[in-house]
Amino acid sequence: MMVNHSRLKSQVMIATRRYNRTWECLIEFHALDNLLKIITGNPGTGKHTVARILARKLKLELIDVNKMSISKGATEKNGRVLEVDVRKLKRVLDKEIPDNALLVGHLAPYIISKSKIEIAVVLRRSPYSLEGVYKKRGYDKKKALENLGSEIIGITYYDTIKNIGRRKTFQFDTTNKSVYNTVKKIESLFVQGEAEEDNTDWLKIISEKGDLKRFFPY
Numbered sequence: 001m002m003v004n005h006s007r008l009k010s011q012v013m014i015a016t017r018r019y020n021r022t023w024e025c026l027i028e029f030h031a032l033d034n035l036l037k038i039i040t041g042n043p044g045t046g047k048h049t050v051a052r053i054l055a056r057k058l059k060l061e062l063i064d065v066n067k068m069s070i071s072k073g074a075t076e077k078n079g080r081v082l083e084v085d086v087r088k089l090k091r092v093l094d095k096e097i098p099d100n101a102l103l104v105g106h107l108a109p110y111i112i113s114k115s116k117i118e119i120a121v122v123l124r125r126s127p128y129s130l131e132g133v134y135k136k137r138g139y140d141k142k143k144a145l146e147n148l149g150s151e152i153i154g155i156t157y158y159d160t161i162k163n164i165g166r167r168k169t170f171q172f173d174t175t176n177k178s179v180y181n182t183v184k185k186i187e188s189l190f191v192q193g194e195a196e197e198d199n200t201d202w203l204k205i206i207s208e209k210g211d212l213k214r215f216f217p218y
């Protein structure tokens, strides 16, 4: 169970510090740590920015799904787009993922078995804020609308819950939040196993603003 797991883990950490006793505590601590943490979400929600900081702070091995899929030969070029063979990547990763790692990428919830994941964080961002990120990145209109639509409907969040489970999935809104604030929230979730999720009903917000046609001009 994720929550008990993490509580126990922090208790072991406290005991290790308090008694300066090493072996039993450290061995137990390590044994509890053989599950993965993942950070996922649509492009531009802030995954890599926070994952890099968290990996350093918590001494987790950072695994970037996109880089890994290229290095494992699980990508194919389709015109200018790199397509990931999700089934192939899942096969490779199920065998090769090290313990005590933080996996980051929008495909993360699709490529690892539920039983190997301790906690899944889904970063969310208002479509109005995400639009600005995509403009800066020079996304064309089609690519921007596809990603904005996916964020509004909450596809990644829904799929993460479906694939990893409701109890292990936590969403945080990065809109107008500092990187520091987001890192703190996730860090406390990882260490203590508890966090308050954010509310992210973008569909309601864009409907109320009369912007449905703007984001879904089909």
Ligand SMILES: Nc1ncnc2c1ncn2[C@@H]1O[C@H](COP(=O)(O)OP(=O)(O)OP(=O)(O)O)[C@@H](O)[C@H]1O
Residues within 6 Å of the ligand: 041, 042, 043, 044, 045, 046, 047, 048, 049, 050, 106, 133, 174, 175, 176, 177, 178, 179, 180, 182
């Ligand atoms: N609270 C926040 N948490 C994380 N990043 C933030 C936050 N607020 C603003 N940002 C900014 O959001 C931008 C996008 O972040 P980042 O590149 O990490 O996204 P990403 O989810 O990794 O995107 P991709 O999937 O395309 O790699 C960065 O410029 C980052 O500094």
Ligand SMILES: [Mg+2]
Residues within 6 Å of the ligand: 047, 048, 049
């Ligand atoms: Mg990134």
